[in-house]
Every structure is written in structure tokens, then in C-alpha cells.
Amino acid sequence: MRRSPESGARTAEPALEPLLVELARAGRGGGHVPDADASAVIPARFRRTVPLALPELVEQQVVRHFTHLAQLNYSVDTGFYPLGSCTMKYNPKVNDRAAALAGFADLHPLQPEADTQGALRLIWELERLLAGITGMAEISLQPAAGAHAEFTSLLMFKAFHAGRGEGARRRRIIVPNSAHGTNSSSAALCGYVVTTVPSDPRGNVDLAALRAALGDDVAGMMLTNPNTLGLFEEHLEAVMAAVHGCGGLMYGDGANMNALLGIARPGDLGFDVLHLNLHKTFSTPHGAGGPGAGPVCATPALAPYLPVPRVIRSEEGRFRLDSQRPQSVGRVRAGHGNFGVLVRAYTYIRQLGEEGLRATGEDAVLAANYLLSRLRPTFDVAFDRPCMHELVLTLAAQKSAGASALDVAKALIDEGFHPPTVYFPLSVPEAMMIEPTETEPKETLDAFADALLRIAALVRTDPAAVRAAPLSAPLARLDEVRAARNPALTWERASS
Amino acid sequence: MLAAVGVRTVDELLEVIPPHARRPSLDAPAGLSELEVAAEVVALASQDRPAGNGPFFLGAGSYRRYIPAAVPALAARSEFLTAYTPYQPEVSQGTLQAIWEYQSLIAELLAMEVANSSLYDGSTAVAEAAMLAARVTGRSRVVVSASVHPEHRAVLATYAKGPDLDVVEVADEAALLLAAPGAACLITQNPAFRGDIVDLRALAEAAHAAGALAIASVDPIACAVLEPPGACGVDVAIGDGQGLGIPLSFGGPSVGIMAVRADLVRQLPGRIVGATRDARGVRGFVNTLQTREQHIRREKATSNICTNEAVYAIHAAVYLSLLGPRGLAAVAARSALTAHRAAARLASIPGCAVTNAGPFLWEFTLRLPRAAAAVRDAVLAFGIVAGHPLTGDDPNELLVACTELTTDADIDALADALTRVLA
Numbered sequence: 044m045r046r047s048p049e050s051g052a053r054t055a056e057p058a059l060e061p062l063l064v065e066l067a068r069a070g071r072g073g074g075h076v077p078d079a080d081a082s083a084v085i086p087a088r089f090r091r092t093v094p095l096a097l098p099e100l101v102e103q104q105v106v107r108h109f110t111h112l113a114q115l116n117y118s119v120d121t122g123f124y125p126l127g128s129c130t131m132k133y134n135p136k137v138n139d140r141a142a143a144l145a146g147f148a149d150l151h152p153l154q155p156e157a158d159t160q161g162a163l164r165l166i167w168e169l170e171r172l173l174a175g176i177t178g179m180a181e182i183s184l185q186p187a188a189g190a191h192a193e194f195t196s197l198l199m200f201k202a203f204h205a206g207r208g209e210g211a212r213r214r215r216i217i218v219p220n221s222a223h224g225t226n227s228s229s230a231a232l233c234g235y236v237v238t239t240v241p242s243d244p245r246g247n248v249d250l251a252a253l254r255a256a257l258g259d260d261v262a263g264m265m266l267t268n269p270n271t272l273g274l275f276e277e278h279l280e281a282v283m284a285a286v287h288g289c290g291g292l293m294y295g296d297g298a299n300m301n302a303l304l305g306i307a308r309p310g311d312l313g314f315d316v317l318h319l320n321l322h323k324t325f326s327t328p329h330g331a332g333g334p335g336a337g338p339v340c341a342t343p344a345l346a347p348y349l350p351v352p353r354v355i356r357s358e359e360g361r362f363r364l365d366s367q368r369p370q371s372v373g374r375v376r377a378g379h380g381n382f383g384v385l386v387r388a389y390t391y392i393r394q395l396g397e398e399g400l401r402a403t404g405e406d407a408v409l410a411a412n413y414l415l416s417r418l419r420p421t422f423d424v425a426f427d428r429p430c431m432h433e434l435v436l437t438l439a440a441q442k443s444a445g446a447s448a449l450d451v452a453k454a455l456i457d458e459g460f461h462p463p464t465v466y467f468p469l470s471v472p473e474a475m476m477i478e479p480t481e482t483e484p485k486e487t488l489d490a491f492a493d494a495l496l497r498i499a500a501l502v503r504t505d506p507a508a509v510r511a512a513p514l515s516a517p518l519a520r521l522d523e524v525r526a527a528r529n530p531a532l533t534w535e536r537a538s539s
Numbered sequence: 540m541l542a543a544v545g546v547r548t549v550d551e552l553l554e555v556i557p558p559h560a561r562r563p564s565l566d567a568p569a570g571l572s573e574l575e576v577a578a579e580v581v582a583l584a585s586q587d588r589p590a591g592n593g594p595f596f597l598g599a600g601s602y603r604r605y606i607p608a609a610v611p612a613l614a615a616r617s618e619f620l621t622a623y624t625p626y627q628p629e630v631s632q633g634t635l636q637a638i639w640e641y642q643s644l645i646a647e648l649l650a651m652e653v654a655n656s657s658l659y660d661g662s663t664a665v666a667e668a669a670m671l672a673a674r675v676t677g678r679s680r681v682v683v684s685a686s687v688h689p690e691h692r693a694v695l696a697t698y699a700k701g702p703d704l705d706v707v708e709v710a711d712e713a714a715l716l717l718a719a720p721g722a723a724c725l726i727t728q729n730p731a732f733r734g735d736i737v738d739l740r741a742l743a744e745a746a747h748a749a750g751a752l753a754i755a756s757v758d759p760i761a762c763a764v765l766e767p768p769g770a771c772g773v774d775v776a777i778g779d780g781q782g783l784g785i786p787l788s789f790g791g792p793s794v795g796i797m798a799v800r801a802d803l804v805r806q807l808p809g810r811i812v813g814a815t816r817d818a819r820g821v822r823g824f825v826n827t828l829q830t831r832e833q834h835i836r837r838e839k840a841t842s843n844i845c846t847n848e849a850v851y852a853i854h855a856a857v858y859l860s861l862l863g864p865r866g867l868a869a870v871a872a873r874s875a876l877t878a879h880r881a882a883a884r885l886a887s888i889p890g891c892a893v894t895n896a897g898p899f900l901w902e903f904t905l906r907l908p909r910a911a912a913a914v915r916d917a918v919l920a921f922g923i924v925a926g927h928p929l930t931g932d933d934p935n936e937l938l939v940a941c942t943e944l945t946t947d948a949d950i951d952a953l954a955d956a957l958t959r960v961l962a
């Protein structure tokens with residue numbers, strides 16, 4: 044991916060693309076808005092006195108710069124991106140077009156309700172669709188991502204227990220050792236003490252350890268199901284009974300909901316509160332790291348604690364915002380959540396419909412099991428049983444042979460693929476977590492499996508070659524230690 | 540594929556699921572073709588009245604601004620839009636350099652030393668800043684001025700229930716400064732929710748004298764013409780970046796800004812991109828200082844944030860590079876000049892007065908002779924969105940905003956409509 048250097052750009056060091064500041068020249072740019080000077084209306088003591096040294100560029104330079112940068116990225120639209128726990132499915136373009144409609148994109152969050160009936164209706168309808176998909180009673184679409192939803196849900200737990208006079212006593216949250224890091228940190232942020240429980244030899248929560256950890260000081264348990272090993276909890280009913288039996292609540296981390304679409308509903312399985320990641324299951328693009336949206340779904344018993352405002356529909360079919368919920372935990376975000384993400388999810392669900400949703404869940408599970416069948420003869424599987432939507436390999440043997448999970452991941456880049464998630468879950472040594480999603484044809488899955496098998500063979504014969512990867516990416520491996528030891532976080536410090 | 544897996548149906552893979560819960564009905568309607576779903580969302584969207592349909596004076600934290608054509612054309616390219624968190628830096632340099640440049644642009648604009656790669660929005664940034672201050676000072680009392688957006692204060696109050704912070708709301712800037720002793724931080728907003736320009740130097744002095752952190756939620760575009768937080772001694776600058784080339788979108792997504800003094804960098808929540816070299820000595824970028832983050836530190840992380848608003852940080856980076864210092868100052872100045880013309884014109888309507896106590900920037904409070912909500916609704920019948928009716932002590936106050944898109948014809952139309960409605 045070499046390109047001719049920008050004429051005149053003075054990069055301080057070899058680089059793929061100059062920095063904006065390296066491209067800039069004083070006096071360039073302008074023309075987007077008419078010039079104006081506000082000195083007449085801003086008293087001198089409040090005016091900016093420090094220089095505003097933003098780079099000065101003409102539009103063509105800005106366009107080439109960001110186009111070049113875009114071309115350095117691997118993305119779902121350029122290739123297979125089996126990043127485990129992230130559900131990197133293809134995102135239909137009609138979703139983006141819907142979000143860009145003037146009636147949605149050019150709508151102010153504080154416009155009078157009479158002018159926002161379409162948007163409020165979309166929120167209301169999406170809540171109903173998600174209630175049907177999850178089997179939960181009521182939903183708030185306010186949280187901006189999964190972690191935000193976890194925090195919101197745990198505040199609801201707190202309020203629920205406080206309402207029964209048990210707030211002070213119930214101070215602990217149970218989190219399995221395979222859980223995502225956000226679970227523990229959300230619980231800590233909520234003031235809870237985290238008790239970690241191990242997995243059993245089949246990748247389930249260790250029931251004996253769970254029972255030993257439970258007590259009347261437990262506020263609840265956070266359970267990802269299917270868990271981050273891609274496995275459905277075999278003792279789900281026993282886990283539910285144990286936690287509920289001591290007065291605790293069950294929180295479902297629904298980041299892996301893609302596996303259950305049309306196959307099982309968390310509400311039917313006994314969860315009290317569940318979050319979804321619309322940016323995963325419901326195909327809103329991941330945006331290079333965000334935005335997302337993390338709906339919180341509650342049973343009737345927990346619904347009074349959902350954040351405000353709620354959208355309600357009157358007898359006449361008008362929609363309005365309701366903040367009169369005395370038991371609510373309060374507001375968790377300004378406005379109405381990440382509305383643009385909600386529009387995309389709504390469009391996606393309406394296009395799939397009941398049968399399409401079920402086919403999505405089934406195809407996601409089938410794709411992962413197909414990859415498992417192709418990889419199992421060669422790689423060690425963390426827990427060897429049918430998986431749901433993703434599979435976790437343990438590359439400890441490859442590591443002993445001279446190439447770690449990270450090395451294998453980098454070698455996949457040279458094979459033309461985005462690497463899977465590695466070193467997560469933390470409970471699996473040399474973990475490689477592969478989530479193919481339902482949107483890839485068999486040919487892609489085969490090509491990916493073939494590549495991994497070729498790399499495994501190379502590990503046996505020439506592990507040094509695997510350690511040298513990637514050779515074909517825009518950059519070779521980056522020095523992360525250098526980045527952390529001598530942080531260069533802005534261009535002020537970049538050349539020092 | 541089924542044969543390779545060794546099953547005849549997918550159901551055989553699902554036997555682990557409790558039978559009573561298997562294959563539920565979802566109560567979802569039948570699927571639609573793209574053509575049909577496109578028509579359906581157009582029908583829904585047409586029940587809304589877009590902000591651009593007529594004169595528009597509603598701000599209150601979200602602003603209808605001009606978005607240069609190149610912003611979405613670049614920032615919404617699918618190589619950015621359909622990638623995720625840059626876990627594999629070798630194939631994510633586009634995201635990483637763009638975000639690093641966003642951090643640099645924000646640091647420069649706010650005159651702060653470092654910025655993170657984004658938070659959810661301006662409201663959660665207030666809460667994250669308060670929690671940062673509590674960690675740094677070991678104190679739990681958070682004092683916030685009524686200058687801060689009421690929805691942001693509401694979010695702060697909700698978050699405070701988690702780490703058990705003691706949030707004290709004070710009515711004005713004078714009370715804020717007096718409340719510093721024993722506080723973890725003082726939080727204000729500039730321009731204030733009511734549009735006033737706030738003295739951030741006084742904030743920093745009072746906070747520092749009491750060992751508290753000075754936190755300012757700022758409008759990034761206002762920083763082009765007002766003394767930026769870093770030049771006033773502010774420790775943590777936050778804000779919402781919606782104005783930086785991001786559509787209103789009914790309030791989200793946008794980008795939450797956070798920038799701090801260099802010595803607070805290890806307390807920052809969220810991802811941070813740093814520059815480094817690759818194995819061949821070529822400059823590159825990686826996520827760095829990750830030992831602050833949830834995927835490594837779990838319950839000891841500085842925040843639980845994982846997914847953030849990266850693609851909107853990229854929008855902001857493109858916007859700022861297109862406008863440059865002159866263009867950005869022009870956006871701010873044009874908004875301010877127009878607002879001052881509007882204020883003078885509206886204050887000349889019998890019974891109306893501008894009630895800001897001191898200088899304002901591009902938003903002001905107009906006291907009407909009648910309840911603002913009713914007047915707003917009556918003016919709406921003329922196709923004009925007059926502003927935001929305030930819900931404080933005085934129900935007759937309307938918060939009126941202008942941006943670089945507001946024209947003199949818009950002001951005339953609002954003045955005429957108000958005159959007629961109030962006659």
C-alpha cells in the first residue's frame with residue numbers, strides 16, 4: 044500500500060501519511076463560511092488570547108489526507124473480520140440512509156413533541172420489537188453502549204434492593220471469570236464489591252463455587268449467555284435458582300444475543316435485566332470504535348427503575364415523553380440516547396422480520412460450528428463441545444512450538460483477514476476467539492480455515508516466520524512499550 | 540455445512556437450551572424488502588419537522604450548524620464506519636492516526652495538554668470528570684453550578700449514586716466559588732446554559748485555593764473566540780462535540796470531549812492513542828496507557844467505557860481541519876454577531892427584555908410577557924422554532940440561540956411572529 048509522498052510534506056520521520064500539521068501552511072484554507080470578527084460583542088477580558096494553532100489546509104489536502112487514512116484501515120466492507128465478542132456482521136447500507144433522512148438527522152432533541160412524532164414513534168416501536176425478541180417487558184434505549192447499560196442496570200439493582208430495605212446489606216456482585224472487563228468495572232463503578240467465580244471443565248459457571256460464593260449480601264450476578272467462550276450455560280436453570288434463591292437478581296450481558304435470535308429469549312430463561320448491544324447484534328456499524336447503543340431490558344418487577352424519560356403512547360396514538368417515574372434511577376444520558384444508532388437497528392429488524400431474525404441466529408450458530416469442525420482436528424479448543432455463535436481456541440501448543448496467539452493473529456493479516464480477538468477471555472491461555480457471523484458465505488469460512496491451517500503448519504516448520512508477521516500490512520508490528528513509556532499523545536510531543 | 544458439522548439440523552446444536560424456551564415466537568412482523576423498508580422509514584421520518592424547515596432558534600446544548608460537504612464524505616467512509624476498535628494497529632492506522640489527530644486538534648482548541656479519544660457525550664463527560672476528581676482528591680463532594688445544562692446535571696446526579704458522590708447544586712457562579720472548601724471539584728459550563736460567558740479564571744483560582752479540581756464544560760466552537768479552559772487554569776475540560784460537523788440526530792450520537800493537564804493523563808477514562816514506531820522504524824499509532832482500562836484493570840479501571848464515539852471524533856477531526864483557525868473563529872463570530880442583532884431586535888418588542896446578567900455569546904434569555912412554552916407553541920404555527928422555554932423560577936423566559944446558519948430574514952420572521960402573538 045505504498046503511495047507517492049505528498050509534495051512538500053515535511054514528515055519528521057518515515058511515515059505512511061503525513062500529519063495534518065506537516066501538510067499545513069500558514070494562510071491556507073477558508074471558503075467554507077464567510078469571515079467574521081466577534082470582537083465587537085465579546086468583552087476583551089473574555090477573548091481568546093492564546094494562539095489558535097489549528098493546521099491551515101485547503102480542502103483538497105484534507106480530502107486526500109483522510110482518504111489515504113481510510114485506505115489504511117481494514118473494515119467489514121473490505122473483508123472478513125471475525126473479531127470474537129464483537130459480531131462484525133455486514134451492515135446493510137439502507138440502515139445508514141434511514142439514519143440520514145432529514146426527519147431524523149436534522150431533528151433537535153428539544154423540539155416540541157408535536158414536531159418529533161416520527162422519532163418518538165420509532166423509539167416506541169423499536170422498544171416493542173426488542174421486547175418481542177428478548178422476552179423482556181420494558182426497555183429503555185437511552186444508554187450509549189453496552190458498558191453504559193451495565194452501569195444503568197446495576198443502578199437499577201441498587202434501587203430495587205434499597206426499595207426493599209436491603210440496599211446496605213447487598214454489596215456484592217458475582218461475575219464469572221470469563222466475563223468481559225466492563226462487567227467488573229461497571230459493578231465497581233456502582234460501588235459494588237466484585238466476587239469472581241471460576242468456570243467448570245465444560246466451560247460453564249462452576250456451580251459449587253457459585254453456591255459457595257452466594258449469600259444474603261449478594262445483590263446479583265452478571266452472566267453472559269452464551270458466555271464469552273461461545274457456550275450456552277448448561278446449568279442455566281440451576282444458576283438462576285441459586286442466585287434468585289438468595290434474593291439476588293440475574294443480569295444478562297446480551298452482547299452475544301446474535302446467537303439467540305429466534306432461538307431463545309433471555310426473558311423466558313429467567314433474567315431480570317438484560318442489555319443488548321445494537322452495534323453488534325442489530326447491525327449498526329461499529330464506527331471504528333463507536334458509537335453503539337445499549338438498550339436496557341427489564342422484567343415488570345424491575346421496569347419501574349428504568350431511566351427517564353420514557354416514551355409513552357396515548358389512547359389517541361400520540362407519543363410523548365414521560366419523566367414522572369418516582370422509582371427511576373434517573374437520566375443516564377442527555378437527549379434520547381444514540382438515536383442515529385436506533386434508527387439503523389429499527390431498519391435492520393424491520394427488514395429481517397420474524398423469519399429473518401431466526402435465520403440470523405441459526406446461521407450464526409451454524410457458521411461458528413462449521414469453522415469449529417474445520418479447525419478442531421488441528422487446534423485445541425478451549426472447551427470441546429458444540430458452540431453457539433463463536434468459538435474459542437487455545438493456542439498453548441502453538442505457543443510452545445514458538446508462535447503465540449498474537450503471532451498467529453498477525454500471520455492472518457498476511458493471509459488477508461482481520462485477526463480474531465486474542466487473549467480474551469482471560470480465563471483461557473493463548474485464547475483466540477473467532478466469531479464469523481451469519482453474513483459470510485461458506486467460501487469465506489473455508490478460505491479463513493485454510494489460512495489458519497496453513498499458519499498452524501508453518502508454526503510447526505518455521506515459527507520464526509510466523510513471529511515475523513505481518514509483512515504485507517501497511518506497518519510492521521508496533522512498539523507498544525515505547526508508546527506507553529514516552530507518551531506522545533498530541534503533535535506537540537510527537538517529534539520529541 | 541451441516542454434514543461437516545455432523546448434524547442433520549441446526550436444532551441438534553441447540554439441545555443445550557432448556558426445551559421450554561427453545562424457538563420462541565418473537566411477535567415480530569414479517570420481513571420487508573429494502574424498497575419496502577426504505578419507504579417505511581421515509582414515512583416515519585416525514586412525521587417529524589426537520590430543524591432546517593424554517594427559522595430555527597432552538598439551541599440549549601445542541602446546535603444546528605453548517606456541515607461542510609466534505610465532512611460526511613470523508614468521516615463516514617465505510618473503511619472508518621465498518622471497522623471497530625483498533626485492536627490490530629497494523630491494519631488500523633487510518634482510525635488510529637485520525638483519532639490521534641482528533642486528540643491533537645482538541646488539545647490545541649481547548650489549550651489543554653492531552654485529550655482522550657472520546658466519551659459518549661457531553662452529559663456523561665460531566666459525570667466522568669466528577670469521578671476523576673473524586674479519585675484524584677480523595678474527596679466525594681462535587682459542586683456543580685446551575686450554569687451546567689440541566690440534563691447534564693441530571694446525568695451527574697444519576698451517576699453519583701454509583702460511587703456515592705455527594706453532589707451539591709448551586710444557583711450561580713458566585714455560590715460555586717464559595718463552595719470550594721472540602722470539594723473534590725467545582726463544575727461549570729462556558730457559555731452557561733443560559734448563554735452567559737463565564738469567568739473560568741475565577742473558577743480555577745477558587746478551586747485551586749481549596750485543593751479542588753476546576754472542571755469546565757465548554758462548547759468547542761466557542762473556544763475559538765473565548766479564552767480556552769487551558770489558558771484559564773482549568774484542570775479538566777469537557778464538552779459535547781456535536782457542533783463539530785455532527786448532525787443533530789435528535790440528540791445523538793455525538794462525541795463527548797475530555798481533555799486534562801498532563802499530570803492527570805493516567806486518570807483519564809477511555810481510550811487514548813499514542814504515537815510510536817513500527818519494527819522498521821516507521822511512525823505509527825497505537826492505543827496506549829491501556830492499564831487504565833477495563834479490559835486490563837477490570838474493577839480497578841478508571842472507567843467502564845469500552846465502545847465510545849470514535850467515528851464522530853473523526854467527523855470532528857475532519858471538520859476542524861477543513862475550517863482551520865480562521866474558519867472556526869468565523870463560525871463562532873458569525874453566530875455571536877447574529878445573536879446580538881437578534882437580541883437587540885427582540886428586546887425592542889413591547890413587553891420583551893433580554894435578561895442575561897452579563898455578556899452572552901450566541902444564546903440569550905428573552906423574558907416574555909407570557910408563559911414561554913405557550914408563546915413558543917403559538918410561534919410554531921408560523922413555521923418558526925422560537926427557542927427553548929426555560930423551566931426555572933421564571934416560566935416566561937425563552938432561551939434563544941443563533942448559529943452561523945441564522946439569517947437576518949430569520950430574525951425578522953421571529954420578531955414579526957412574536958409581535959403578532961404577543962399583541
Ligand SMILES: Cc1ncc(COP(=O)(O)O)c(C=O)c1O
Nearest residue numbers: 128188189190223225298845846
Ligand atoms: C461480552 C461483552 N460484554 C460487554 C461489552 C461492552 O459493550 P460496549 O463496548 O458496547 O460498552 C462487550 C463488548 O465490547 C462484550 O463483548
